[in-house]
Amino acid sequence: MRKIHIIGTVGVPACYGGFETLVDNLLDDTRFDITVYCSSHTYKNSKITNYKNAKLVYVPLNANGIQSVAYDMYSMMYAILKKADVILVLGVSGCLFLPVIRRISNAKIITNIDGLEWRRDKWNSLAKSFLKKSEELAVKYSDIVISDNKAIADYVKSEYGCESNVIAYGGDHAVNSALTSIDKDYAFTVCRIEPENNIAMILKAFSMVRKKLIIVGNWNNSRYGMDLREEYKGYGNIHMLDPIYDTAKLAELRAFCSCYIHGHSAGGTNPSLVEMMHFGKSIICFDCSYNRETTEHRALYFESEVALSEIINSGEYFGDNKHMLDIARDKYTWGKIREQYYELFLI
Missing domain, CATH: 3.40.50.2000 (Glycogen Phosphorylase B;)
Structure with missing residues (x-):
């Protein structure tokens, strides 16, 4: 059974946003051995070890904000130690670390680059530059890139010359x-x-x-x-x-x-x-x-x-x-x- 490790979210059960709901719905099957990384800060009062068909690993950092980079890096290293076959990275915060991952692991890297996070008005110029570089490295060092919209896929093609897989989100749960x-x-x-x-x-x-x-x-x-x-x-x-x-x-x-x-x-x-x-x-x-x-x-x-x-x-x-x-x-x-x-x- 292939070992799939999912990183970059606050965690499951979903109580936060789009990526968390995505992961929650990916777990409704038993074809894979899935591990999901969760923030111990968010789930400090409810640290379950298994959810649906997945094992949960708690990271002692916040999944968002400035700690998100370290959060993702910690998760990647743990996934490598556990000999993951596939690492699904949701978002680009920790993707500065991908060049290192490629050198020390044969795991397949699949990255959903999210919605061009570096363009968002809420970030200052330094944060935008960091996120843009992270996006560039995500595209360069991932085996497979996922865009959640054709317009994002068109951008990835024109900006980096890379084809990406368009996979959106479900909404029927609502x-x-x-x-x-x-x-x-x-x-x-x-x-x-x-x-x-x-x-x-x-x-x-x-x-x-x-x-x-x-x-x-x-x-x-x-x-x-x-x-x-x-x-x-x-x-x-x-x-x-x-x-x-x-x-x-x-x-x-x-x-x-x-x-x-x-x-x-x-x-x-x-x-x-x-x-x-x-x-x-x-x-x-x-x-x-x-x-x-x-x-x-x-x-x-x-x-x-x-x-x-x-x-x-x-x-x-x-x-x-x-x-x-x-x-x-x-x-x-x-x-x-x-x-x-x-x-x-x-x-």
Whole structure:
């Protein structure tokens, strides 16, 4: 049985983000001997040794922030000592270490480079330079590179002359059939409250219309979020909610909205978007190549608060969008995503 070691995430059971949900869903099979590296800081009160079909190894560091580099390096060295056949690296933080790994191990390196992390506005120039170099080394020293969106694959080809495998994310786990109907006359958004997600643009647009907006996010995690909440708290149609960790409640808000607003401008295939597509709702996306690729140009798109407000006022979004559901069922189910990863593990 091939030994697969997965590094670069906070860990499982998934309680954090897209990579963690990906790993959680990769474990629903018994074809491989899988080890997942988890942050002991995150799971300090619940350190289980096995989960689903995987062994869990705890790393005494944070998986994110400045410690992520050491976290990934520690995980890689442990994987080598355990004679991993395949090391699946999620993200590029620790990829400065890959040239060393190639010299001391025959393990196959598969790296999902994520969504061009170095371009994100939240990083300073030094961090961006570091992440760009890490991305370059990830592409150069990995046996297989994974892009989660065709637009990312096109970038990898033009920037590095390298072909990558396009594997997105599943979203079918987000749907809950046991739901109670609630008020449907609202637009819905759920995301991290960061500038690159165009939160200010979305709020400005809804301050110009009467349509109700429910927007869920981590408002209190940054000055940016707190300032926006203060600025728009007086608008009766705008409801800014704190993070919702109850998946049933989140599914309810998604299932009964009249449209979904997706403001992400960075990264590749966004997990929250593919999750929403499984609800078959009208989706209004910020106009960028990643979002157009994910929705196959079948959503509605905006590039400014004026454009978004005009879509809302026109009622063009009204009604469900069966195209979104068809695309999601064809491309973004965990069964299909899992098989795509497993095929690479066996090469």
